[in-house]
Each structure stands twice: as C-alpha cells, then as structure tokens.
Amino acid sequence: MEIRNIVRSFGGQRVVDDVSLRVMPGQVTCLLGPSGCGKSTTLRMIAGVEMQDSGEIYVDGKLICDTVFRIPPERRHIGLMFQDFALFPHLSVGENVAFGLKGAKDEKRARVEELLDKVGLKRFIDSFPYLLSGGEQQRVALARALAPRPKIMLMDEPFSGLDNRLRDDIRDQTLELLKEEDAAVLLVTHEPEEAMRMADEIALMRKGKIVQQGAPYNIYNAPIDKSAVAFFSDINVIRGTVKGALTDTPFGQFLAPGVPDGAQVDIVIRPQHLKIDFDRAGKGPLPTPQDGVAARGEVVRARFMGSESLVEIRMDFDGSILKATVPNVFLPKPGKPLWLMFRRDRCFVFPAGKGAH
Numbered sequence: 001m002e003i004r005n006i007v008r009s010f011g012g013q014r015v016v017d018d019v020s021l022r023v024m025p026g027q028v029t030c031l032l033g034p035s036g037c038g039k040s041t042t043l044r045m046i047a048g049v050e051m052q053d054s055g056e057i058y059v060d061g062k063l064i065c066d067t068v069f070r071i072p073p074e075r076r077h078i079g080l081m082f083q084d085f086a087l088f089p090h091l092s093v094g095e096n097v098a099f100g101l102k103g104a105k106d107e108k109r110a111r112v113e114e115l116l117d118k119v120g121l122k123r124f125i126d127s128f129p130y131l132l133s134g135g136e137q138q139r140v141a142l143a144r145a146l147a148p149r150p151k152i153m154l155m156d157e158p159f160s161g162l163d164n165r166l167r168d169d170i171r172d173q174t175l176e177l178l179k180e181e182d183a184a185v186l187l188v189t190h191e192p193e194e195a196m197r198m199a200d201e202i203a204l205m206r207k208g209k210i211v212q213q214g215a216p217y218n219i220y221n222a223p224i225d226k227s228a229v230a231f232f233s234d235i236n237v238i239r240g241t242v243k244g245a246l247t248d249t250p251f252g253q254f255l256a257p258g259v260p261d262g263a264q265v266d267i268v269i270r271p272q273h274l275k276i277d278f279d280r281a282g283k284g285p286l287p288t289p290q291d292g293v294a295a296r297g298e299v300v301r302a303r304f305m306g307s308e309s310l311v312e313i314r315m316d317f318d319g320s321i322l323k324a325t326v327p328n329v330f331l332p333k334p335g336k337p338l339w340l341m342f343r344r345d346r347c348f349v350f351p352a353g354k355g356a357h
C-alpha cells in the first residue's frame, strides 16, 4: 500500500500535510504521533471514508484513489479495526467473524473456525459477544477484520480500551496473527511503547507531517530532533554555545559538527544514560573519554518506580535539576551529594530550539 503526497485541510488548516508512506505485505508500520497530529485522518483517507484534497493512494501498484478517480470503501479490500469498532451484539461470535465473508457455507465455516482457533476462542463460536471479556471481544474483532483476507489492515488505537497487562498479551497475539496472514498493516497510535512493540517501521508524525521514518531501533537511537527524543522518554537538556565545532559544558566538551561559531546547541540525554557516582570527600570520578567530566549535585528527591529508581539531582553549576534512572532500588536521601556524567555515545546534540514540542 502506498500513499503519495496526501493533503487534507479542515477550515483552512492542513491537518495532513503532504504525507507519503509505503507499507509492504507482512509488515507493520506504526503511524505514531501526539493527539491531533492527523494520524486518524490519514487512516480514514486510506479506508476511503474521507477524501483527500490532493495526493494518490495505490494498492499493489494500482491507483485506488486520487482527486478524480475513487474506488468506494467497500471495494478496497481493506480490513479495519478501531478501538470502538464493536461486534454486532445480535450475532454470535461465529456469525460476527463470518460477516464479511463470501462463498460456500462450508468454506466460510472453515475460515471462521481457523481464525477463532488462532485467537484461542473457538469454544465461543456459538456464544454471543456480551459473554466475552473486553480482550476476548477485541480478538474476535481482529478475526472478523482478517477473515476476508484483506491485503491491508488499518488499525486505529485498537488496544487502547484494554487494561495494561491484558494489552501486552493481545498485542503479541495480534502481531503473530497479522504476520501469519501476511497483511500490510498500518497501525495508528499515540503510545511510543505500543509502536516499539508492534512496528517493523515507525513513521513519526507531527503537525500533519511525517518527520522521521525508520525501524524502531533507529528512531529511538538516531532521533531527528529534541522532540523526537522527548516523545519516547523523559529527557535532560544542557544548553551550550559552539566554538570551533565544540561546545564546552560542566560535563566536558561535546562535538557539534557543522554548527557555526556562536550558535547554541542543546545536548540531550535520557535519564537512563546519565551515570551516577558517589562523592568522595568532595571529589568525583576522574574524566574518561566515554563519559566526559563529572559534575556535582545534590539529591532533591528519589522515587522507586518498580523496575528502576528515579533520582532528581540539583546541579551545583546552575541549580538546574537533572533526572537519572538507575535499575532496581537506589534511594539516596535528599541533600546527599552525587556526581553525574553524560555517556557520550548516548547523547544527542541538536541546534537549540529546533523541533518544538
């Protein structure tokens, strides 16, 4: 499935602004972005329930929609799964799954049984939906969407109605089934964890545009700007001024290649990549090439978060507060002096102010 240069405006504002995207069979692409950035509108245009102002949509290399030509939604062979896409309450589970199927009765029954078996719900084939839990209903909805073997599956926040622990299981099971069925999947979500868990490829969307696209690993480890880092985790930011492609900070020098002298840069680091060390009679650890220079601060607050502890430290050099996370339990008392170092291989240096939240 491919969309090219799709644009859609509401009230003079471009909510989808020149979006192009390709999704291959057997691949899950997540359209990830904050609420209101235009993800659902993009999906609705592909589904055919919303018309684009300009741009084209292709399936299997064939045009299915531009501003003149338009295949109606029911003939696009696209599977849909939305959070509030309820099952038909007056039909049994089996009849729900069979709903979009054509062909002989036996064949339909076999396909329904196959899919319900795959989602582990064959025993409910003759039950009514209200007897099933939310997670089970969601799995039936998935089976129903996949039953007619759509080439493309569009999913809009399909798991957001489920509670956390259930959600992880259902995500994994859904992913397995989608792969087996070899559909090209476009999944919309505003949750980075969901995208990281589900996606082969993430398209990061902001204000109607795709700002970065790539494998989850690349998006996480080579983010395009400060906001892209901040979308996935808490961040710490140190500002510095560049001289000779370097910027001096209390944590030592950082490379700022290509940034002109006098310009400001933001050095961005995630809390899990700050290194904490103890104070030894007013002294910290020695500088290293990997971690730079240590800077001293005092603990403001430390909290246990489950698998890690979050320590907030007020830095001596400017009174700013940096956040560091440490695996397991580490709960130093407020006022305790500690030293922080920046792991050089985990820092990102961006021109200051680029990529507003």
Ligand SMILES: Nc1ncnc2c1ncn2[C@@H]1O[C@H](COP(=O)(O)OP(=O)(O)OP(=O)(O)O)[C@@H](O)[C@H]1O
Pocket: 010, 011, 015, 033, 034, 035, 036, 037, 038, 039, 040, 041, 042, 190
């Ligand atoms: N039919 C419409 N008429 C007017 N404005 C609309 C319409 N549909 C969407 N919008 C506006 O377009 C913007 C993008 O909406 P969209 O639902 O695509 O965003 P989203 O990224 O999916 O967000 P969310 O996750 O909150 O659904 C929003 O500001 C929304 O109010």
